[in-house]
Amino acid sequence: QKEVEQNSGPLSVPEGAIASLNCTYSDRGSQSFFWYRQYSGKSPELIMSIYSNGDKEDGRFTAQLNKASQYVSLLIRDSQPSDSATYLCAVRDNAGNMLTFGGGTRLMVKP
Amino acid sequence: NAGVTQTPKFQVLKTGQSMTLQCAQDMNHNSMYWYRQDPGMGLRLIYYSASEGTTDKGEVPNGYNVSRLNKREFSLRLESAAPSQTSVYFCASRSGGGTEAFFGQGTRLTVV
Numbered sequence: 001q002k003e004v005e006q007n008s009g010p011l012s013v014p015e016g017a018i019a020s021l022n023c024t025y026s027d028r029g030s031q032s033f034f035w036y037r038q039y040s041g042k043s044p045e046l047i048m049s050i051y052s053n054g055d056k057e058d059g060r061f062t063a064q065l066n067k068a069s070q071y072v073s074l075l076i077r078d079s080q081p082s083d084s085a086t087y088l089c090a091v092r093d094n095a096g097n098m099l100t101f102g103g104g105t106r107l108m109v110k111p
Numbered sequence: 112n113a114g115v116t117q118t119p120k121f122q123v124l125k126t127g128q129s130m131t132l133q134c135a136q137d138m139n140h141n142s143m144y145w146y147r148q149d150p151g152m153g154l155r156l157i158y159y160s161a162s163e164g165t166t167d168k169g170e171v172p173n174g175y176n177v178s179r180l181n182k183r184e185f186s187l188r189l190e191s192a193a194p195s196q197t198s199v200y201f202c203a204s205r206s207g208g209g210t211e212a213f214f215g216q217g218t219r220l221t222v223v
Contacts, residue, residue, distance in 0.1 A: 008151070034211050043201060043214040044154070088153055090212075097142060097161040098169065099205070099212055103153040 004091050006102035014110055019076040021105050023089030026070070032092035033065055035074045037085045038104065044088055048074065079109040113137050117202050117215035124192040124222045132187040132218050134202030141207045143185035144169075145177060147198040148217075154201060160185055162207075192222045 003026040013019045021035075032051050036044035050056045050063040050072065062075040072091075076083055089102040118133045136143065141162045146154040146169075156169030160179040174196060176188045185204075189196060199219050203212040 004153075006153070043217050045214070046211045049211050097159060097167070098156065099144060099159075099203075100156065100170075101146070101154040 004089055004100050004102035006087075006089055006105045008103055009106040010108050011105055012108045012110060013079050015079060015081060017079050017109075019079045019083065019107055019109070021074040021076075021087050021089075021107065023072045023074075023102050024070055025072070025089075025091045025100075027091065027093055027100075028067075028070060029094030030067075030070075030091045031094060033063070033072045034090040034092075034099075035061075035063060035072075036088040036090060036101075038088055039085045047087075076107075079107075081109050081111050083107060084109050115202055115204055115213055115215035117200075117218050119218060120216065121219050122221070124189075124220065126193060126222060128192050129188065129190050130192065131189075132200055132202075132220075133184070134186065134215060135184045136202075136204040136213075137183065138204060138206070138213065139182070140204035140213075141182070142205050142212075143179065144203040144205075144212065145175075145185070145187045146201045146203065147171065147196075148201060149198050157187065157200075194222045196220065197222045 035048045038044045048063040050065045060077045064073045086104040088104045115136045144159045145157040158177040163182045202215040205212040
């Protein structure tokens with residue numbers, strides 16, 4: 001069974017700090033990687049996607065992918081209380097059909 | 112732009128009752144998914160449909176059936192509901208390849 005692992009948290013950071021969220025996956029053939037944010041009682045919404053090794057930046061968010069280590073991370077700079085949510089890592093399999101999610105990491109940004 | 116629409120939003124069932132959760136997308140996406148999310152947990156894949164006319168089991172298919180009625184619609188059926196199926200159900204769709212999935216607003220199901 002293909003697995004996607006995340007630390008459940010909560011991860012608590014002060015406002016203005018950098019939040020670092022991590023995810024590991026078991027399927028070495030995985031091709032696409034996504035970070036979703038989910039507020040309590042809401043549906044997941046996409047924050048970042050990354051497909052090749054290295055960093056991808058979008059505003060305050062940076063996704064990092066290391067396929068050799070089977071590791072993907074999300075950095076949130078200048079964290080805001082509005083960033084407080086659960087962050088879900090998702091991995092698309094090699095065939096391109098299944099999208100598997102990790103258990104999510106709850107982030108708390110304290111004013 | 113409706114995106115992915117799920118009905119109903121809330122439902123309470125008695126053990127043994129059956130029901131169908133409906134999902135429709137207006138983005139001309141090829142792939143559709145049904146996930147369940149239990150408290151404090153991520154999304155677990157129940158069934159998916161890579162394209163119209165095909166369906167495949169995900170991680171937790173037992174107790175569920177699906178139908179890909181056409182390209183727009185993908186329904187999830189509980190034939191005999193059990194308390195263990197109390198959960199929030201999310202439908203999602205994506206166009207294919209490496210693209211991201213878009214989610215419906217969820218159906219909160221309680222089985223008593």
